[in-house]
Amino acid sequence: MTTVLIVLFLLVTLAMIGVILVQRSEGGGLGVGSSQGMGSFMSGRGTANLLTRTTAVLGTAFMALALALAMLGKGQAPRGSILDAPAAPGAAAPAVPALPAAPSVPTN
Template sequence: MTTLLLVLNTLVALALIGVILIQRSEGGGLGIGSSQGVGSFMTGRGTANLLTRATAVLAALFMVLCLVLDIMNRGASGGKNEHDILAHPSQNAASQTTNKEPVSPPAK
């Protein structure tokens, strides 16, 4: 299930990048989505509205997928991650200092 969500999250991220790149910006940008040729499918304003809505939907979907993946991963680790500095900061600092063995210089 996690692999499927990761693949879906990657596809949503790529789609989000593509939609953002084809939007017309103030400085011109790529501006692919706003060509006003003869027989165009949508007007410039309609294209901008469609791309803005698509960006919002894809961004919301990306955030939801990231949260779901985080919740699933948090449950899989059992809440006892030794590298998690937010879990028990004082214990992590103490364990890092007490677990180190003194390094002796090499014998000549």
């Protein structure tokens, strides 16, 4: 269940990023909402309304999924650090580097 919600959360996040980047900013920015970019399919105003509503729907879905994931994950976090966990059985211990040999002193 959690995995499905995480994948859905990721898809909503990516869609929201795309919709926000396509919107026309105050200075014109990255927006393609003009009639030149969209052809005669929609007017600039109609595109702005569609993108605004889409952003609102995606934002609501984002918040709902975030709250659902927080509620599902409540109390499941392990206490402590992952560094405190013992090594898995069968896993080889890391090799300890050998100390460098002592330099030989010439004898006269």
